[in-house]
Amino acid sequence: MSVEEIAEGIKSMKIRGAGKIARAGAQAMKEYALSYKGNDVEDFRNGIMKTRKYLLSTRPTAVSLRNAVTASIKNISNGKNVDEIREIIVSSADEFIKNSEKAVEIIGKIASKRIKSGYSVLTHCNSSAALAGIIQAHKEGKKIQAFCTESRPWQQGFITARELAAAGVPVTLIVDSAVRHFIDDIDVVFVGADTICSNGAVINKIGTSQIALCAHEARTPFYVCGETYKFSQQTLSGELVEIEERDVSEIANPKDFPGVKFANPVFDATRPEYIDGIITEIGLIPPHAAFDVIVKQFGYATFSEEE
DSSP, rough: OHHHHHHHHTTTTOOSSSSHHHHHHHHHHHHHHOOOOOOOOHHHHHHHHHHHHHHHHTTTTOOHHHHHHHHTTTTTGGGGSSSHHHHHHHHHHHHHHHHHHHHHHHHHHOOOTTTTOOOOEEEOOHHHHHHHHHHHHHHOOOOOOOEEEEOOTTHHHHHHHHHHTTTTTTEEOOOOOGGGHHHOSEEEEEEESEEOOSSSSSEEETTHHHHHHHHHHHHOOOOEEEOOGBBGGGGGTTTTOOBBBBBBGOOOOOOGGGGGGOOOBBBEOOOGGOOSSEEEETTOOOGGGHHHHHHHHSOOOOOOOOO
């Protein structure tokens, strides 16, 4: 796929899920590097930064995309000519994609330890990291069942239900507003993350915070499953996470509702006090340890738009 095809796939949500978006972003930078035919280093660098900006504009809330693109090009200053820069991008993108896929596997093994035989597990939207733990627990022979929300308006829960069923996990699909009805019968909640902030707050699919509130009230453990590249370096310097608003036509046709306003935020924020733990490939951490993860992974410096 070309850079344009990947970017359109991300923007139109043909490519969904923070991990898949991240890997697609890294692949897009690799595709640009491979497609460049000139020998002008300055022109190549300018093209790299334009491609970076173009990709980041497709899903502004997805820090995974930003970090994937950044990881793919962060060492280009070491290249002395076009061929060297191209090789740096290709190898860095390949490494990111490989590590990203490995991270999900590790998270699954850690998360499965929080699931006992006989448990009912609730998940929201479609998170590869969250599903990895559920499927791993099933592979280990634990007798479990899963509940997943439909996750309107894009109904990513349909994908989740099919993936769990294909893996042999007994699964029940419920409407988003039914979570409180079922929460007393749920033993643990696993969700994914689009962005993990320096204060431990988690930005994820709209409705996540309501599930966290229900779980908190019912004393049901609530875990976030997220790779370390979903931690936001920008929030360390005080930058707010932009909550993406998508076209209202995803909800309904406004022409059918004269005089009615619509709002379609894609994400919401879950406060750290409602999160029992964040499961990453480096271990299970308390939400307030997010600061330490960000400093360890990225340092204190920020990656500016001009770099």
